[in-house]
Amino acid sequence: MDRYVLRDLAVFEAVARHRSFTEAAAELGVTQSTLSYTVAQLEQKIGIALLARTTRQVAPTDSGRRLLEILGPAMSDLSEELSRLQDAREAVAGVVRLTMIPVAFESVVRPTLKSFYQRYPQVSLEISTNEGLSDIVAEGFDGGIRFGTLIDKDMVAISITKTTPVVIAGSTHYFADHPVPSSPNDLAGHRCILYRYVTSSRVFRWPFAKGRQNFEYKGHPALILDDGAAIRSAVVDGLGLGFLLRSQVESDLRTGNVKEVLAEWLTDLPGFSLYYPNRRRTSSAFRALISHLTEANRARDQLQPMHGSDTGSG
Numbered sequence: 001m002d003r004y005v006l007r008d009l010a011v012f013e014a015v016a017r018h019r020s021f022t023e024a025a026a027e028l029g030v031t032q033s034t035l036s037y038t039v040a041q042l043e044q045k046i047g048i049a050l051l052a053r054t055t056r057q058v059a060p061t062d063s064g065r066r067l068l069e070i071l072g073p074a075m076s077d078l079s080e081e082l083s084r085l086q087d088a089r090e091a092v093a094g095v096v097r098l099t100m101i102p103v104a105f106e107s108v109v110r111p112t113l114k115s116f117y118q119r120y121p122q123v124s125l126e127i128s129t130n131e132g133l134s135d136i137v138a139e140g141f142d143g144g145i146r147f148g149t150l151i152d153k154d155m156v157a158i159s160i161t162k163t164t165p166v167v168i169a170g171s172t173h174y175f176a177d178h179p180v181p182s183s184p185n186d187l188a189g190h191r192c193i194l195y196r197y198v199t200s201s202r203v204f205r206w207p208f209a210k211g212r213q214n215f216e217y218k219g220h221p222a223l224i225l226d227d228g229a230a231i232r233s234a235v236v237d238g239l240g241l242g243f244l245l246r247s248q249v250e251s252d253l254r255t256g257n258v259k260e261v262l263a264e265w266l267t268d269l270p271g272f273s274l275y276y277p278n279r280r281r282t283s284s285a286f287r288a289l290i291s292h293l294t295e296a297n298r299a300r301d302q303l304q305p306m307h308g309s310d311t312g313s314g
Contacts, residue, residue, distance in 0.1 A: 008042035011035055012050055013071045016060045093122035094285035099134040100127065100145035103228045107247035108145060108160055108272050112296040119292065123285045131226055132198040136277065142286050143276035147269065155275040158290055160297050163268035165246040167260040168206065169253070173238035181241075181261055184208050184217055191222035191240030198226050206243045208265045 014024040014035075021032045028035070043050050050064035060068055100109065105127060116123075128134070128141070136144050147164065151157045170178070174191075181187055184206075195204040203224060205216035222240045225231050232249060235242040236258060252258035274290060276282065282290075 005042070005045065008038050008045075009067075009071055010075065011038045012042055012064075013068065013075050015039060015051065015058060016064055016068050017072070019058050021058060091122065092120045092284045092288045094283050095124045095126060096143075096283070096286050096289055097126045097141045098128070098143055098145065099136060099139070099141045100129055101131055101228065102129040103245050103248060104145045104272050105129050107245065108293065108297060111300070112293060115296065116289065116292045120285070120288050123288065125289070130198070131228070136275075142283070143274055145272055145274050148271060148273040151273055151275045154278060156278045157273040157275045158294065159271055159273050160293050161271035163271050165268050166243060166266055167246050167249060167253070168241055168243050168262050168266065169235055169249055169258045169260045170241045171236055171238040171258055172256065174235075174240065175259060180259070184215075184262065184265060187217060187219060187241070192219040193223045193225065193231050193234050193240045193242040194219055194221040195228065195231060195243070196224050196226045204243070207267075207269075208262075209267050210265050 011024070011028065014027055015021055018024045018027070021035050025032045025035050039051060048063045049061050050067060052059050052061050052064075098109075109127070113125075133146065134141065134144060136142075145160065148157060148159065170190075178190060179186070181190060196202070197204065203218075203221070205218050207216050208214070223234055225234065228245070228248060231242045232244055234240065235244065235249070236252060241261070246253075249258050249260075253260060274293060276286070
């Protein structure tokens with residue numbers, strides 16, 4: 001069968017159903033002359049007149065009516081099946097497995113979960129929170145969320161947040177016994193709580209920048225931890241100063257339990273990115289999650305005021 005016959009039959013069915021080239025052209029979004037030419041070509045191919053044309057109307061011939069009796073239900077069945085296929089394609093369902101550092105879950109993912117499940121009730125999420133850099137391919141994850149600078153170049157990375165605000169902070173109890181530092185040089189007399197990367201075992205150095213001065217502070221740690229939440233707890237407990245994501249201590253700053261220092265020396269860290277293998281075909285559920293996270297956090301960024309010197313560790 002000529003591959004164009006099905007297209008031509010659809011045109012004939014529309015014209016015969018409306019008994020009008022004008023109305024059929026409006027339904028199909030083409031010109032009347034195109035429809036007239038298409039029907040004429042179909043009639044020529046099969047050697048039978050299908051439409052009787054007069055100056056006032058168009059009506060199917062006997063042969064046209066016989067064909068229409070078969071073609072009408074068939075076209076309706078095809079339309080319904082295409083609609084079902086479309087509905088199935090648009091139904092977002094399945095399981096998505098992600099790995100991320102705990103603070104990424106708290107600051108980026110957790111605030112969006114309720115609205116995500118309302119929008120996609122058939123999607124299940126499995127989230128592993130850890131401070132290390134997981135091998136998402138070997139460990140069977142669909143993707144992960146980390147700071148953009150920590151993602152391998154062979155991954156597809158989608159920015160979720162523009163920047164990550166940070167603070168250096170200590171509790172009010174700590175500052176009752178220690179002076180507030182006015183410059184990084186003053187940190188020599190303070191107890192510092194530092195972060196050690198789980199994967200590399202390297203101790204995170206606090207980045208400072210002001211004017212032309214740009215350096216990393218190694219510090220003399222009173223305490224080293226490999227978990228951002230543990231550092232926050234140690235700071236709240238008055239054990240020393242910690243370099244933290246602002247989101248980790250936002251409520252503590254509001255209540256006055258914690259005080260930030262050296263704000264003019266700090267700049268935002270790179271934002272979080274969602275990443276996944278560039279050779280892996282993503283599921284509809286994973287694509288829906290990517291879209292939802294980027295939309296939700298973009299809206300949040302537009303609502304929140306900019307912090308001139310916020311960012312975090314982890």
